[in-house]
Amino acid sequence: MAKVPVQFTLxxxxxxxFIESGTTLLNALRDKIGDTSPKGGCHQxxxxxxxxxxxxxxxxxxxxxAETCGGADIKTTAGLAEGGVLHPLQRAFLDAFATQCGFCTxxxxxxxxxxxxxxxxxxxxxxxxxxxxNICRCTGYEPIIQAVLTAARASSQNAA
Amino acid sequence: xSLALRSFSTVKDxxxxxxAAGTRYLGGGTLVVRAANEGxxxxxxxxxxxxxGLSRIAVSGGDVRLGASVxxxxxxxxxxxxxxxxxxxxxxxxxxxxxxxxxxxxFAPAPYGDFAVALLALDATVITEDSEMPIETFLAxxxxxxxxxxxxxxxxxxxxxxxxLKVSRVKPKGVSVLSxxxxxxxxxxxxxxxxxxxxxxxxxxxxxATAAEKALxxxxxxxxxxxxxxxxxxxxxxxxxxxxxxxxxxxxVLPVHLGxxxxx
Numbered sequence: 001m002a003k004v005p006v007q008f009t010l011x012x013x014x015x016x017x018f019i020e021s022g023t024t025l026l027n028a029l030r031d032k033i034g035d036t037s038p039k040g041g042c043h044q045x046x047x048x049x050x051x052x053x054x055x056x057x058x059x060x061x062x063x064x065x066a067e068t069c070g071g072a073d074i075k076t077t078a079g080l081a082e083g084g085v086l087h088p089l090q091r092a093f094l095d096a097f098a099t100q101c102g103f104c105t106x107x108x109x110x111x112x113x114x115x116x117x118x119x120x121x122x123x124x125x126x127x128x129x130x131x132x133x134n135i136c137r138c139t140g141y142e143p144i145i146q147a148v149l150t151a152a153r154a155s156s157q158n159a160a
Numbered sequence: 161x162s163l164a165l166r167s168f169s170t171v172k173d174x175x176x177x178x179x180a181a182g183t184r185y186l187g188g189g190t191l192v193v194r195a196a197n198e199g200x201x202x203x204x205x206x207x208x209x210x211x212x213g214l215s216r217i218a219v220s221g222g223d224v225r226l227g228a229s230v231x232x233x234x235x236x237x238x239x240x241x242x243x244x245x246x247x248x249x250x251x252x253x254x255x256x257x258x259x260x261x262x263x264x265x266x267f268a269p270a271p272y273g274d275f276a277v278a279l280l281a282l283d284a285t286v287i288t289e290d291s292e293m294p295i296e297t298f299l300a301x302x303x304x305x306x307x308x309x310x311x312x313x314x315x316x317x318x319x320x321x322x323x324x325l326k327v328s329r330v331k332p333k334g335v336s337v338l339s340x341x342x343x344x345x346x347x348x349x350x351x352x353x354x355x356x357x358x359x360x361x362x363x364x365x366x367x368x369a370t371a372a373e374k375a376l377x378x379x380x381x382x383x384x385x386x387x388x389x390x391x392x393x394x395x396x397x398x399x400x401x402x403x404x405x406x407x408x409x410x411x412x413v414l415p416v417h418l419g420x421x422x423x424x
Binding site: 058062 | 162163164165167186188189190193194196197198206208233252253254255256258259332333
């Protein structure tokens with residue numbers, strides 16, 4: 001199978017790779033580029049563990065072909081911490097014990113980030129809706145919802 | 161076996177490429193990449209169209225035209241399409257709604273395809289490069305269709321005349337037990353003068369409840385007067401059985417939920 005070039009911005013840095021045609025963005029990120037923060041859960045669009053932000057929109061990297069992302073701006077959980085300082089969402093997830101096995105966490109955090117970028121002070125219902133495409137089999141969701149609400153409060157206090 | 165993706169700037173060129181065996185059209189990826197991930201070896205090659213016109217939403221004089229690549233999220237964001245918001249929101253979670261397209265939903269097998277149920281109730285026209293056909297004709301022949309859908313067109317319903325309901329076990333996002341869309345025209349005193357009711361999960365693709373539609377004519381939407389329509393709702397259905405619900409269960413609860421939708 002012929003390889004095709006693909007070039008995009010990942011967490012602020014330019015990436016260029018030759019990939020096999022038909023490779024999913026999830027596999028390109030994990031196996032070619034080495035960003036293993038998006039997780040491969042169901043590969044069916046059901047679990048949300050592979051969620052990434054492409055040009056400001058939450059998408060599932062397991063159902064996105066890498067070739068369709070030419071020139072895109074892609075963000076993953078691996079790019080959230082700045083200079084060793086965790087993003088407020090990451091901090092809140094740790095503090096609220098919103099991770100247990102941790103497999104769903106990167107997808108949850110991406111879904112929450114898109115929400116907070118657009119709605120800095122979301123209601124609980126808005127958080128539940130924003131996370132509705134992400135499955136967690138450990139926490140029962142409540143610590144995750146609380147973590148997102150806590151991160152929103154922390155961000156708005158910092159901004160004030 | 162890996163997939164080969166070919167991108168075309170025009171629908172015409174992509175249509176020509178789509179005629180090759182093993183080739184499928186790539187829209188948002190939520191159906192075809194999912195199938196490939198699941199090991200569907202019948203898909204060896206994908207084609208897509210990069211023409212931005214396919215993502216256009218046009219609303220003028222009560223007529224709506226949705227490009228086939230318009231996503232559920234784009235419909236939800238559009239200020240003039242609020243009547244369709246419940247149906248667009250019924251599709252997947254936020255990430256899926258950013259990817260899933262109007263065109264793809266027309267091909268989604270039950271229990272998916274909730275937006276197509278709404279389009280069926282709205283009597284949409286399905287548009288390809290060189291034909292336009294009623295959605296019922298399109299749905300009946302979709303398994304063998306080889307022409308790329310470019311858009312759907314329909315008359316924008318008044319918010320009060322269009323109703324949509326999706327029943328799922330998991331809230332807010334879950335796979336359909338069933339979905340129902342109803343377009344009702346009523347006189348000032350509330351008498352139904354025209355009805356189109358579409359059902360999801362009651363066959364392998366969206367279908368109309370024509371017996372219930374007929375039984376509703378001349379009725380007011382009261383528990384007593386809609387009873388014959390509810391009794392007729394199951395005529396001609398062949399519900400799917402899947403891990404969400406059995407065919408028996410779906411058939412049993414259909415009149416209950418149709419009643420709730422009509423009385424809401």
